[in-house]
Amino acid sequence: xxxxxxxxxxxxxxxxxxxxxxxxxxxxxxxxxxxxxxxxxxxxxxxxxxxxxxxxxxxxxxxxxxxxxxxxxxxxxxxxxxxxxxxxxxxxxxxxxxxxxxxxxxxxxxxxxxxxxxxxxxxxxxxxxxxxxxxxxxxxxxxxxxxxxxxxxxxxxxxxxxxxxxxxxxxxxxxxxxxxxxxxxxxxxxxxxxxxxxxxxxxxxxxxxxxxxxxxxxxxxxxxxxxx
Amino acid sequence: xxxxxxxxxxxxxxxxxxxxxxxxxxxxxxxxxxxxxxxxxxxxxxxxxxxxxxxxxxxxxxxxxxxxxxxxxxxxxxxxxxxxxxxxxxxxxxxxxxxxxxxxxxxxxxxxxxxxxxxxxxxxxxxxxxxxxxxxxxxxxxxxxxxxxxxxxxxxxxxxxxxxxxxxxxxxxxxxxxxxxxxxxxxxxxxxxxxxxxxxxxxxxxxxxxxxxxxxxxxxxxxxxxxxxxxxxxxxxxxxxxxxxxxxxxxxxxxxxxxxxxxxxxxxxxxxxxxxxxxxxxxxxxxxxxxxxx
Numbered sequence: 001x002x003x004x005x006x007x008x009x010x011x012x013x014x015x016x017x018x019x020x021x022x023x024x025x026x027x028x029x030x031x032x033x034x035x036x037x038x039x040x041x042x043x044x045x046x047x048x049x050x051x052x053x054x055x056x057x058x059x060x061x062x063x064x065x066x067x068x069x070x071x072x073x074x075x076x077x078x079x080x081x082x083x084x085x086x087x088x089x090x091x092x093x094x095x096x097x098x099x100x101x102x103x104x105x106x107x108x109x110x111x112x113x114x115x116x117x118x119x120x121x122x123x124x125x126x127x128x129x130x131x132x133x134x135x136x137x138x139x140x141x142x143x144x145x146x147x148x149x150x151x152x153x154x155x156x157x158x159x160x161x162x163x164x165x166x167x168x169x170x171x172x173x174x175x176x177x178x179x180x181x182x183x184x185x186x187x188x189x190x191x192x193x194x195x196x197x198x199x200x201x202x203x204x205x206x207x208x209x210x211x212x213x214x215x216x217x218x219x220x221x222x223x224x225x226x227x228x
Numbered sequence: 229x230x231x232x233x234x235x236x237x238x239x240x241x242x243x244x245x246x247x248x249x250x251x252x253x254x255x256x257x258x259x260x261x262x263x264x265x266x267x268x269x270x271x272x273x274x275x276x277x278x279x280x281x282x283x284x285x286x287x288x289x290x291x292x293x294x295x296x297x298x299x300x301x302x303x304x305x306x307x308x309x310x311x312x313x314x315x316x317x318x319x320x321x322x323x324x325x326x327x328x329x330x331x332x333x334x335x336x337x338x339x340x341x342x343x344x345x346x347x348x349x350x351x352x353x354x355x356x357x358x359x360x361x362x363x364x365x366x367x368x369x370x371x372x373x374x375x376x377x378x379x380x381x382x383x384x385x386x387x388x389x390x391x392x393x394x395x396x397x398x399x400x401x402x403x404x405x406x407x408x409x410x411x412x413x414x415x416x417x418x419x420x421x422x423x424x425x426x427x428x429x430x431x432x433x434x435x436x437x438x439x440x441x442x443x444x445x446x447x448x449x450x451x452x453x454x455x456x457x458x459x460x461x462x463x464x465x466x467x468x469x470x471x472x473x474x475x476x477x478x479x480x481x482x483x484x485x486x487x488x489x490x491x492x493x494x495x496x497x498x499x500x501x502x503x504x505x506x507x508x509x510x511x512x513x514x515x516x517x518x519x520x521x522x
Contacts, residue, residue: 016331052414073414084277084407085461091407093400095415100399102273102468129462145411155414 004064005030005153005185006051011059013046020046022209024059031183032201033175035190035216037223042207044189045076048155051187065185069152074142076157076189082131088141089113089126095145116144121170135162143171147178154178156188160195168192172199193220229378232259248487257373257493259381260440261479265449267388267433269475271395272454273467275430277406282335283323283427284447286342287434290319291443293349295368296356305365306375309383312368313435319345320427328423371442371494373483380439387436391429402426403464442494449475452501459505459512474504 004027011024021043028034036044050057052073065071092113093105105113110126117123120140133141139162146154154175160168176199178184190196196203196216204213205223212219236255248254275284291312298311319341327337353362367375395402404412405422413419434446441449457470482497489496 049410052410054410054413071414073411075408075410078408078411081277081279083458085458085463085467086403086407087463090464094404094407095400095417098400100396101403102399102464103396104465127463142411 003030004028004062006187007060007062007064009060009062011047011050011057011061013043013050013055013057015046019208021050021057021206024206024210026204026210026213028185028187029202030064030185031179033179033186033188033199034202034204035188035196035200036204036206037190037193037196037219038206038211044206045157047206048073048157048187048189051153051155063153065152070149072146072151072154072184074139074146074154074156074159076161078138078142084131086130087127088117088122088130088133091130091141092116092126092145096148112148113144116148117141119147119174120144121167136164136167139163140167143174147174150178150182151184154184154186154188156186158189158191160190160192168195175199196220229256229381232256246488249484251487253374253376254483254487256376256378256381257440257483257487258480260373260376260384261483262476263381263384263388264433264437264440265475265479266472267392268437268449269453269472270392270468271430271433272450272452272475273457273464273471274395274399274402274406274426275450276454276458277403278426279334280427280430281447281451282338282342283320284430284434284450286323286338286345287316287320287431288443288445288447289342289349290316290345291435291438291446292365292369293345293352295365295443296349296352299356299365300352306377308368309435312438313432316431316435317428320431321424324424324427328420366492367442368438369442369444370492371438371440371445371497373440373486373493375439380436384436387432391433394425394429398422398425440493441497442492445494445498448498448501449479452498452505453478456501456505456508459508474501474508478504 006028008024008026011021012019013021024047036047038044049055051061089105090101093101093109096112097106097109099106113126117125120143122137122140139159143159160171163171172195175186179186197220200216203216203219205211205219212222233252233255236258237250240250275281294312294315295308297315298308299305303311323338323341327334330337401417401422404417405419409419430450437446437449453471453475456474457467461467461470478500479497482500483493486493486496
């Protein structure tokens with residue numbers, strides 16, 4: 001039996017009768033950063049949605065995660081109503097306390113949100129409104145939300161989009177720290193080839209199906225050759 | 229309830245309120261508003277966050293259809309809660325189901341249901357008015373505290389407490405699902421149950437409010453307080469507090485206006501809510517520091 005954390009066997013997704021993914025078979029090893037690359041519309045985000053169990057698919061996805069394991073998710077887009085008066089602290093507290101957030105943030109949740117924001121370089125910004133944040137700041141809040149409790153599986157859809165170079169460096173350290181210190185399995189969609197070379201253990205090129213998979217340098221090289 | 233009316237008369241006299249405001253039915257109206265306005269105002273900030281404003285309008289129209297169905301099947305005109313609640317729940321649940329399955333935008337699906345419930349209501353209403361005078365259902369259409377009974381107040385108190393407790397219990401999950409269903413699902417929030425559960429809560433709250441606010445205007449009470457509160461609130465906590473305060477102030481103001489000027493309670497409350505919105509609008513612009521923002 002395979003010791004992969006995730007095993008996909010002939011996974012397919014159709015949307016309005018049109019195939020978005022076909023025959024995707026892939027193994028994702030535990031405690032690795034596995035990056036999905038490919039052109040726009042190739043089905044990378046759809047594959048993450050299938051891994052989350054949020055869309056219907058054919059084929060099989062086997063998850064071998066510890067009992068009660070948490071799955072973290074950083075979506076590609078977050079279409080929040082910018083006029084909604086919710087602070088960053090309240091947003092993060094939503095899944096860190098049972099007490100209704102509208103009645104106040106409990107001390108334990110307050111401490112945890114402060115700690116998480118410091119990890120993504122937004123220390124002291126608990127009272128800023130979500131709607132006032134730039135795209136990069138909002139993405140960092142979503143990353144902070146996804147890494148607590150420490151997930152056994154972290155799915156990130158283009159997490160570096162909109163981040164400045166310093167924040168990308170911080171994100172790299174955060175992701176490699178989760179992999180190395182907490183054995184988190186990370187599946188990430190990325191268009192940032194430099195970041196892929198820096199942190200990925202394995203890369204899969206998707207274009208409706210698996211086109212190529214293997215060592216980052218080799219897959220990127222072959223993908224580059226194919227593009228030229 | 230005699231103690232309540234005695235207390236109200238004494239209070240109204242002490243406050244120097246006019247003779248019209250010293251009647252027992254006004255006391256019942258005040259209690260109903262003090263129970264309903266915080267509930268509806270509190271729900272309003274979640275209704276707006278979940279983009280259910282249009283949905284609430286549809287429920288108001290469905291209430292009218294439910295009333296006519298109730299009368300048609302023989303329910304007494306002054307006690308049609310069962311048919312209104314039954315029909316509204318049916319419409320709400322089917323509407324959520326279709327919205328979740330359909331590939332069309334949610335407002336388009338809700339628009340179809342709104343047209344359907346209104347069309348059905350009008351046809352049934354015309355047929356039903358052969359058996360009673362249409363003015364008899366004005367209270368349900370536009371709201372009237374005159375029709376409130378002690379039994380209604382007990383119902384409002386019991387259901388209000390139940391709905392408030394259910395909303396508080398699921399509050400964080402409801403808001404998390406409103407902000408991002410994919411993130412909420414990844415965090416194991418039962419988003420399907422939240423979607424259906426919240427519309428059931430709103431439907432029951434709207435149904436018990438009909439006698440005070442009226443079927444055609446009740447959606448204003450679950451939308452305008454939050455819209456006005458958004459102009460001034462800076463956090464979820466202040467959003468809730470402002471929504472409730474605005475609902476109570478507009479509710480009591482509307483009740484007194486309707487009693488003194490003899491206009492429908494629902495209409496007066498909606499006018500008072502609108503005044504609150506237009507007062508807070510420039511405040512919000514001033515606080516955001518961008519007066520030219522459209």
